[in-house]
Each structure stands twice: as C-alpha cells, then as structure tokens.
Amino acid sequence: MTVNLTFHGAAECVTGSCMLLDTGRTRLLIDCGMFQGPKTLKALNYAPFPFDVAKVDAVLLTHAHIDHSGLLPKLVRAGFRGPIFATRGTRDLCEVMLADSAGIQESEVRHLNRRNEQRGLKRVEPIYTTSDVEPTLRLFETVKFNVPHDVAPGVEAVWWPAGHLLGAASIEVRIGQGDDPLTLLFSGDIGSGRQPFLPRPSGPVDVDHVILESTYGDRERIDLELDARRQALAVELRAARAAGGPLLMPTFAIGRAQELILDLLAVMDAEPDLAADIFLDSPLAIEATEVFLQRGWNADTGDNPFERLRHAARLHHLLRPQESDRLERLTGWHVILAGSGMCDAGRIRRHLKRLLWRKEVTVLITGFQAAGTLGRLLAEGRTAVRIQGEDIHVGARVRSLDNYSGHGDATDLVDWLKARGAVAGSVLLDHGEPTALATFAARLSGLGYRAITAGLDQTWALRRDKAEPVSRGPARLAPGQATRPDWHNERSAFLASLNAVLQQLPGDAERQALIRNLEAALTSVPPEARQ
Numbered sequence: 001m002t003v004n005l006t007f008h009g010a011a012e013c014v015t016g017s018c019m020l021l022d023t024g025r026t027r028l029l030i031d032c033g034m035f036q037g038p039k040t041l042k043a044l045n046y047a048p049f050p051f052d053v054a055k056v057d058a059v060l061l062t063h064a065h066i067d068h069s070g071l072l073p074k075l076v077r078a079g080f081r082g083p084i085f086a087t088r089g090t091r092d093l094c095e096v097m098l099a100d101s102a103g104i105q106e107s108e109v110r111h112l113n114r115r116n117e118q119r120g121l122k123r124v125e126p127i128y129t130t131s132d133v134e135p136t137l138r139l140f141e142t143v144k145f146n147v148p149h150d151v152a153p154g155v156e157a158v159w160w161p162a163g164h165l166l167g168a169a170s171i172e173v174r175i176g177q178g179d180d181p182l183t184l185l186f187s188g189d190i191g192s193g194r195q196p197f198l199p200r201p202s203g204p205v206d207v208d209h210v211i212l213e214s215t216y217g218d219r220e221r222i223d224l225e226l227d228a229r230r231q232a233l234a235v236e237l238r239a240a241r242a243a244g245g246p247l248l249m250p251t252f253a254i255g256r257a258q259e260l261i262l263d264l265l266a267v268m269d270a271e272p273d274l275a276a277d278i279f280l281d282s283p284l285a286i287e288a289t290e291v292f293l294q295r296g297w298n299a300d301t302g303d304n305p306f307e308r309l310r311h312a313a314r315l316h317h318l319l320r321p322q323e324s325d326r327l328e329r330l331t332g333w334h335v336i337l338a339g340s341g342m343c344d345a346g347r348i349r350r351h352l353k354r355l356l357w358r359k360e361v362t363v364l365i366t367g368f369q370a371a372g373t374l375g376r377l378l379a380e381g382r383t384a385v386r387i388q389g390e391d392i393h394v395g396a397r398v399r400s401l402d403n404y405s406g407h408g409d410a411t412d413l414v415d416w417l418k419a420r421g422a423v424a425g426s427v428l429l430d431h432g433e434p435t436a437l438a439t440f441a442a443r444l445s446g447l448g449y450r451a452i453t454a455g456l457d458q459t460w461a462l463r464r465d466k467a468e469p470v471s472r473g474p475a476r477l478a479p480g481q482a483t484r485p486d487w488h489n490e491r492s493a494f495l496a497s498l499n500a501v502l503q504q505l506p507g508d509a510e511r512q513a514l515i516r517n518l519e520a521a522l523t524s525v526p527p528e529a530r531q
C-alpha cells in the first residue's frame with residue numbers, strides 16, 4: 001500500500017501546520033493552520049490553497065492554536081463541507097479563537113484598505129470573516145482521547161494527550177482494514193511533561209512513521225517547573241518595579257495568559273512589595289479563561305487552579321476598547337497583559353507604540369517568537385522598530401523568559417519518541433526553523449532513526465518501512481524565505497536607521513548630501529524595471 005503525504009505548511013518554519021494525506025481512497029487534512037511571521041509568509045494566507053479543497057473528505061485537528069486551526073474558516077469558505085474531528089477542549093477553544101481571528105482579519109483589512117486607498121493601491125479581501133466561523137463550528141465532530149474513531153473509509157484515528165494545551169493531541173492514523181494497517185503518528189505540538197497543570201504526553205508504540213514537531217530541536221533544559229519559573233518571574237518583576245514600571249507582557253491568550261496571571265498573583269502574594277494592578281487587555285484571553293474555568297486544565301486532576309482567576313481583587317479584565325484606552329492615563333507600577341503573543345496583531349501593538357520609547361518601561365516576552373515577527377525583532381534587541389507605519393525608538397528594557405513554553409525541549413522530544421518504541425519507517429520532521437531542524441535531524445540519525453526534513457509542498461510516498469520523496473509543488477516561497485526577515489522587515493530597519501543618521505549629522509548640508517546620494521541610488525533603477 002502506498003500513501004502520499006504532502007506538507008502544505010509548517011515545513012522549514014513553525015507556523016501554518018497543514019498536511020494532506022491521500023490514501024488512494026480518501027483525502028484528509030491534518031490541521032489547517034495560519035502562517036505567522038514576515039509579511040511575505042503571511043501573504044500565503046491570502047492565496048488559494050495549493051490543493052483541491054473539493055476533494056478533501058475530512059480534517060483531523062491536533063489542537064486549537066491558530067497556527068494549527070486558523071485557516072479552517074478559509075477552508076469552509078472555499079467549499080469544504082466534511083467533518084472536522086477534534087477533542088472537546090479543542091473545539092471549545094476554537095469557538096473563541098476563530099471568532100477572534102475573524103475579527104482581527106476584518107479590522108486589519110479595514111485598516112489596510114484605508115491605507116491602500118490613500119496610496120492608490122488595490123483593495124484586498126479578508127481571508128475570512130465572522131460569518132464564516134459559525135458554519136465552520138457546525139462541522140466539528142468531537143472525539144474522545146485514547147479510543148479509535150472511524151474518520152473516513154478505511155481510516156481509523158486515535159487522539160492521544162500531547163500535554164501542550166487543553167485538548168491538545170497527537171493523532172495516530174491507521175490506514176487499511178485488517179490486523180496490519182499502515183500506522184502514522186502525527187505528533188502535533190508536544191509538551192514537556194514537566195509543565196504544571198498539563199498531563200504527560202502519551203501515544204501508541206510501534207508505528208510505521210512519525211511526523212514530529214521540532215520547535216525546540218536545538219534547545220536544551222528549559223526550566224518549566226512551577227517553582228523555577230515563578231522564581232524567574234519574581235526576578236523580572238523586581239527589576240521592572242525598580243525601573244519604575246509599567247510592565248508590558250505580550251501574551252498568548254490561550255493558556256499562557258492564564259498561567260502567567262496565576263504566577264503573577266503567587267509572586268505578588270509572596271512579595272507584597274511587588275503587588276500591582278494586573279490588566280488583562282485581551283477579550284480572547286478573557287473568553288478563554290471561561291473555557292478553562294469550565295473544563296479545568298488537566299482532566300486527570302480534580303481541582304481547577306484557575307478558580308483563583310475569578311476572585312483576584314487586583315486582576316482587571318478589559319473587554320471594551322475604551323477600557324483599554326483608559327490605561328493611557330495610568331502611571332507608575334502596573335502590569336498589562338495583551339495579545340498577540342508575537343506582537344504581530346492585537347491590542348499589544350497600541351501599547352507598544354505608546355510605551356516602547358520610555359526607559360522606565362519593561363517589556364517581558366514569554367514564548368516562542370517566530371522569525372520576522374515584531375516580538376522576535378524586539379527580543380533580538382532592535383533599537384528601533386516600525387509599528388503600523390510609525391518608527392518607534394526602543395527605550396524600554398526588553399527581557400525574555402523561556403520558562404513558559406508549551407513545547408518540550410530537544411531531550412523531551414527524544415524521550416517522547418523513544419517511548420513510542422520501534423519506528424519501522426521514517427521520522428519526518430516539521431514545525432521547526434532550519435537550524436532547529438538540522439540539529440535535531442542529526443541527533444535522531446545518531447540515535448538510529450531515519451530522520452527526514454520535510455519541504456514546503458513536498459509530497460512523500462509512505463510505505464511500511466520507508467518514505468520516499470515523489471514530487472514538489474511550484475515554489476510558493478524563495479528558499480529560506482519562511483524564516484528570514486523579508487523586504488518589509490528590511491525597509492523598516494532601513495527607514496529607522498536613516499532617520500537616526502539624519503538626526504546625528506551635524507548640519508542640514510550633510511543631511512541633504514545624504515538624501516541626494518540615496519536619490520541617485522533610486523534613479524539607478526531604470527523606468528522599464530518598474531511596473
């Protein structure tokens with residue numbers, strides 16, 4: 001039996017998870033996520049899917065994060081009417097996430113079209129709108145963990161807890177009837193098993209092929225235990241308070257925000273000097289908190305640590321934009337959590353625009369920042385950034401904590417793989433940046449696995465004991481483009497340094513000389529080279 005698997009996202013990058021599995025009898029998508037990162041990569045979200053949507057029979061969803069679920073409404077808008085199989089926790093989180101994502105699409109496109117009109121450029125259509133979300137949610141069919149489900153003719157699937165997020169799963173897919181099906185295991189995103197409130201990841205043994213995420217394939221020993229991360233957070237809070245405050249935390253709304261608030265409250269309980277008002281400025285995070293309050297976090301433990309979020313006196317939930325605006329009048333020590341976690345959308349951008357230049361402000365980044373995002377540029381120590389068309393000098397202290405990752409480190413991934421027993425065929429690596437993928441592939445090869453790195457839109461023929469590349473679709477990106485800063489990033493950096501140099505020059509004559517030099521470079525582009 002030959003089964004074809006094509007990687008339509010999260011190949012050579014960490015976003016846009018989407019794989020097409022063609023068994024000859026049926027075609028299934030595993031995840032349908034949104035690309036995040038440089039504008040050139042995000043542009044793929046607007047282009048048509050590189051496969052025939054009408055021929056897809058069902059979607060198997062690993063978890064709710066937007067880079068795994070965010071293009072489901074686009075799929076439905078393009079005509080998909082099959083079932084979307086997911087756990088109950090994933091479905092409930094998707095209900096709040098996809099509605100929020102649609103709202104973001106609509107407002108970003110409104111903003112962009114205003115600018116495009118001013119510049120005489122063409123209008124763009126949103127990827128999807130809020131009216132696409134309800135029909136998408138109606139297609140969800142919920143599955144239970146650890147039991148087989150018939151998902152398509154001749155295909156059975158089992159969702160195994162992945163310990164990454166409420167509802168998150170690895171999906172085992174068994175293809176073919178009888179006692180000896182071809183078995184594939186899609187890891188989804190894997191937790192470390194060391195995070196508080198989350199189950200240990202589990203899974204089947206002795207599968208034929210594993211498709212394995214590699215986000216931290218080149219990283220080791222991240223302290224994820226509760227005490228360690230609260231100590232690290234306390235150190236950051238003390239320094240931020242000493243700098244004069246406020247503390248601004250770009251926050252992933254689903255899970256991370258809730259964990260951070262619990263930890264902030266615990267640190268402030270232990271050190272009353274650090275006590276501050278905490279503003280959760282994210283309607284999505286506030287709604288997600290409700291899901292966690294209803295569903296708990298870890299089905300294995302009876303109690304729900306998030307109950308604390310209902311009654312904390314200094315925690316303020318800001319739902320309406322006007323409430324967010326009022327923060328502008330606040331001075332002194334306080335904490336603001338706002339999305340998005342990588343600063344490429346949401347209310348955080350307005351706070352950054354307002355506060356980033358001030359040296360008493362601290363920005364604390366807690367999570368993986370994809371290449372080319374504003375969060376990554378800040379974490380890398382840029383001294384100037386461009387936000388919504390404005391150049392902003394970075395005067396604030398920018399700090400990063402990696403104790404809050406929902407992903408395991410390289411050793412956690414290896415331990416998870418070893419616990420799966422023998423792998424008859426290959427380990428296909430996805431969901432990693434090039435260095436992480438190369439480092440991790442070498443490590444797995446050293447351990448005797450046949451490790452393969454999947455390319456974008458590359459199709460692999462999977463037989464029992466081997467995976468062979470069969471074809472690759474037309475290039476949607478230049479090599480390395482998914483994780484390299486693109487021309488938008490470079491233009492922002494260039495404009496910021498141009499402004500800085502113009503200010504530093506001693507007089508107007510020198511400034512005009514510099515501008516004339518740059519104009520000469522522009523006129524060197526012949527008219528026929530322009531469209």
Ligand SMILES: [Zn+2]
Nearest residue numbers: 063065164189
């Ligand atoms: Zn995830």
